[in-house]
Amino acid sequence: MILPALILTTLFLPYQGQAAKTNQPTTVEKQVRAGDTIFSILRRLGFQQSHLSQIIENESLYKRITLIPRQVYFLKESNGKTEVLFLSDLTDRTVTFFKKGDQAGVASEKEDFETEVGRVTGWVRGSLVASIQNIVPSKKLAYRFLDAYVFDYKVQKQLQRNARFHMVFEKKFLDGKLVKYGEVLETGLEIKGDYVVRKFLPFADGGSFVDEQKPFLDRPFFAPVNYVRVSSLYQPYRFHPVKRRRMAHLGMDFELEQGKPIFSVGHGTIVKFGRNRAAGRYVVVKHPNGLTSYYNHMSSVQDFEINQTVSAGALLGTIGCTGYCTKPHLHFAIKKHGKFVDPITYIRPYAFTQRHNVEQLLSKAASDSKSQTAIK
Template identity: 25%
Template sequence: MSLPESRSGRRARLDKLREAALHRKVLAKHLPAAFNGRWTRRHWAHASLFATLGALVAAIVPGFSNPVATQASLAVPRTTLALALPALPLAKRRAPAGDNWQLLTVQPGQTLGALFEQLDLPSATMHKLLEKSNARSTLARLRPGAEIGFDIGADGTLRSLRYDRDDTHRVELSLVGDEVRERVIERPTTTRTVVISGEVGRSLFWSARRQGLSGKAIRQLTDDIFKYDIDFNEDVAASDRYSVVVDQVWREGELIGTGDIQAATFTAHGKLYSGFRFEHDGKAEYFTADGRPLKKAFIRMPVQYTRISSGFSGARKHPILGRTRAHQGVDFAARSGTPIMAAGNARVAFVGWKGGYGRTVILDHGRGYTTLYGHMSRFGKERVGQRIAQGALIGYVGMTGLATGPHLHYEFRVNGVHRNPLAVTMPPPEPLRGAALAQFRAQTGKALAQIRKVEDVIYADADTTPPKAKAARKG
């Protein structure tokens, strides 16, 4: 090696030594003294920090917590078995590609043409189906919610279309060349008589729907059976119970319909009410357990889903006139436009404007009974002298005349004398007699036994049946 090279090498080594010495001096100022066998607080802090970091890394990275596979474990021999499958039948091998049904649910306002367009099917195919089959009347007017099935081949052409003609028949239209083949498939149904029982909870409608009762059946329970005895807006508590016997229609494991309520019980504030469907003189009605019709001469409230804003009183201060006078009716607060029903079968005696009552209808029910409906926003289609049935629409809630807000002012008069419509006692309807009563008891006894059996199972552990209801059930 030459002299200049040796001098440069020595100079480089000296520079490295000086740099290392300087680095040690800097570290000596900032690092603790060398470990002399005694742990200081700083040593313990550093050790804890490194231990925590190690635990976190082991938990986050799965590879640190799993044992490393050994070469022996990786070298385990594996064996593959070849299983012989049964031969495909000749008919299956020659058959075309399997069905590819696509089900579309008809939306409101949607037509068959819109369904074909959604599936990119030509309209010429749709017209061929309609022209060469008997399905035009059904497919031309699709109802919302109906299901239409399309069997589309691998090449994107329509092979078959199917729809339900009714609950028990399905129609399938198949395209074979220029020919349309129609096949009607019968879909058998079964009817089951079931008992649905539950508590009102936060809402009777919500509870009954959850138990499987249809909306139609719930309306029968509240509007046809118990509306004369129970105010479902005010008289029902969360702990009250209901039980109904209904016929359900099933098809292929699917519930497709619920029939009329055959029997029902309702316990409201410890009092048991019951109703049984029975056909008498060609007309189906609901009766009490002793054979009296549930339908009264007058319904309790001529408007639904409302509250009483002012009751029947001898005297009160009029909110507009400011003077004290008798309030000879009941005010039902409701939204403007709420339908108003006739309280009973009647002849229309008056339709028009009547002073502070505003738009008013007066009905004559015979035998000295009349009812008045005031503050209407508009009338129904009734005319003076016309005969109308109980529950008929006679007008809509409003605030015409002397009214501070939308409500119905309802008056009940007997021989011209005002009576409280919520407290007046009406003569009970005539009960069933003779052979009709015997037939009724034979029919309703079975339904009542079904209800009692189910309730005994459901409420066996929670013996919370009110004493009045227990006594009524035993009777």
């Protein structure tokens, strides 16, 4: 009878040891409630009016936080200091509100989380997005996975039941607690009998999934943004989230942080720019190959003149949410002979400004395969 008791004690000891430690910061996960504002959250967590008036002095640091019901934020308490931490899926910056005694403030910092790399393998049962989320509970990662294939596959149509997949991704920890998923670093997916692997290539201020076997050099245009994250594709019919009715989506959406640069996808002339109710601030560029490119919902547009020439990669303006828009993004479209076409088949998965990074990768891959052949 003594032996089982001894085992139990040994098993429980480590937990008792942890609980006994004092002054250890405790990090608690919280969720945004419907109707919440930053200030309603802070009041609920014990911030007084005098704290809030100190915080409002630095409004520029937190005015870009968008609150979505059930979004997660973190409450950290140690040595009488209260910190409320907001993370963003789109940036690696955190915003922290804090108070200690009468003092309060807000700080925006680059994330300082411990990162671990995770790897999962699975088989598609039902939709790909659902199959990924069954293994890793992250909508963000599941949709990010699709970005790796969106430029050359119609994954929804071409995927077979029981197709194999794998994903390598970042997990971020704060005080030993998983607080966020980072970038998808590698994907693999069985499509029509081939196992297609894609690697994430990070650029300064961006990155994209680039396949060294498939650089898309034959495509006429480059991507209009540095960080290539596609939130909506060209669809002849879809339910419009703002107008709440079915209507065509005649372009594709890139989801990015407000203020990020938007580039001309190719050489051309500015034929139109301005602001209207639906498109918000927009620019239209006519290209010599008979194609015209459209850029909508911008927060700012460069100071152009009509018929002004722009080169490939020229700055057109910045990401915003003007016009019919619920979240900062770029609506990008292409017209061919006056008709909208699916833009994703005309652009490469990287911006003109990043072409040297991609060329470097390609020449490295070419020399690697040469030296491998030489060894054989």
